[in-house]
Amino acid sequence: MILIMLQLRDLPTQEVLQRFAERYPAADVTAIASFLMLLRVGTDLSLALDACLTKHDLLQGRWWVLILLMREQDLTCVPSVLAEKIGVTRATMTGLLDGLEQGGLVQRISAPQDRRSVQVKLTAAGQAKLDAVMPDYYTRLRLCMQGLSENQRSDLQTILGVIDQGMSAWDFNQ
Amino acid sequence: MILIMLQLRDLPTQEVLQRFAERYPAADVTAIASFLMLLRVGTDLSLALDACLTKHDLLQGRWWVLILLMREQDLTCVPSVLAEKIGVTRATMTGLLDGLEQGGLVQRISAPQDRRSVQVKLTAAGQAKLDAVMPDYYTRLRLCMQGLSENQRSDLQTILGVIDQGMSAWDFNQ
DNA sequence: TCATTATAGTTAGCTTCCTAATTATGTCAA
DNA sequence: TTGACATAATTAGGAAGCTAACTATAATGA
Structure with missing residues (x-):
């Protein structure tokens, strides 16, 4: 399953929300305002990440595979597990692996x-590519987050955890 | 500009992060862990929203247009402004409006x-469609967020604001 | 044993986004 | 006034995801 998330440049004013x-x-x-803000910052972050990856000739899907x-001890995994962990279909994973194999970053x-x-x-x-990308990526991520205290980071994770829990309720009633 | 965000079912363990x-x-x-969690909850929320819209025969892009x-006083806007506010290209907006007009939800x-x-x-x-969707959507959203106190909602918005600020630093150096 | 069912990966065709080019109209300055 | 440039929307073609159908192999059970 994939998500296409729009950018939401324009958050509603308090007045519009009231209306x-x-x-x-x-x-x-307040739930709506928090939700929209969350959506917007999430997309902005992901876009910024994409820009970083593009500089290194990578797309987000392929990068996650790498x-x-x-993360694996033997640097090895099967396509179906990769697909599930990233949250794409196996068909999509076939395409991602085709691209990566063509670039010599992975090997089937x-x-x-089990034949x-x-x-x-x-x-x-592939490892060399990661070694080139990751320091850049981590440095940028550090910049994004540098304004947050350790307490705020921990608060953020707690709050996100609560929302994640709340979503089960959504799923139940749908 | 559009974002394709993968689902990230599998957050790294503390041990992997350390490695x-x-x-x-x-x-x-802690920056990485917060970031990944943010990405995951954002995508999960957006997916859940999509599921709700799908029930009402809507896609996220078209729904945002509605x-x-x-939000407008006269229920009217021009395509280029809509495109910018949602964060898609004008070409994409043409397609969204085609679909909405075909369904009779908007009118060109x-x-x-200016000819x-x-x-x-x-x-x-179009208004009737919104009147059908919005109560459902808002109810679901309330469920997702019901576990958060008002303080937590306000904290979340503050924290997200700080991250958004931090991202300007990212943009500068890219 | 061997027919049925399940599973792994791939292929084919669709969707919706994108970029780039196109058409029509408006603006501005020589 | 008119040629150059700017702007609004659209069209054409491409990318990367999806679902559904397919191939090959494995597991199961009558």
Whole structure:
């Protein structure tokens, strides 16, 4: 499953929110304002990340694959697991791996024990690519977050956790 | 500009983060953890929203157009402004408006004073569609956020504001 | 045993975004 | 006034995701 998130350049004024709340009694003004802000900052962050990756000739999908492979002890994983962890379909993963393999960043190795399956391995070139990208990426991320105290970072994670919990309620009733 | 955000089902363990931080000294572990969590909750929220809209035969892009039109006093706006506010190209807006007009939810009216331009107006059917969707949407949103105190909501907005500020620093150096 | 069902990965065709080029109209200055 | 440039919207073609169908292989059970 993939998400296409628009940029939401234009957050509603307090007045507009109030007007909507009058028409729709179900509206919870502070919930809506927080939600929209969250959506906007999330997209802005992801866009900024994309810009960084583009500089290194990478797209977000392919980059996540490299990261996931690097997380593994043996730098190896199967496509279906990669797909699930990134949250794309297996069909999409086939395309991502095609691109990465063409660039020499990963290698498909047929699995002897189950001939339906394939092992995907991060190559030396793939590791080198990460070694080029990650310091840049982490430096930029540090800049974004440098205004936050450790307490605020911890608060943010707590709050996001609560929202994540609240979403189960959403799923139940849908 | 549009953002394609993957789902990130799999956040790194503390141990993996530590391993990355050793290889890449630029890494700021709490910044990364907060960032990934933010990305994940943002995408999950947006996905849940999409599911709600889909029930009402709407896509996120088209829905935002309806919202923006409803925000206007005269329920009217021009395509270029809509495009900028949602953060899509004018070409994309053309497609969104085509779909909405075909469904009778908006109406294109040629502008007399500048014949290059077009006025887009929310129709009665468009307003009716919003009146059907918004109570559902707001109710779900309330569920997601119900676990947050007013203080936490305000904290969240403050924190997101700081991150947004920090991103200017990112842009400067890119 | 072998037919059925399940699973891994891929392929084919669709959607909706994008960029770049195009058409029509407006603006401005020589 | 008219040529150059700017602007509004659209069209054409491309990218990267999706679903559904397909191929090959494995597992299961009558």
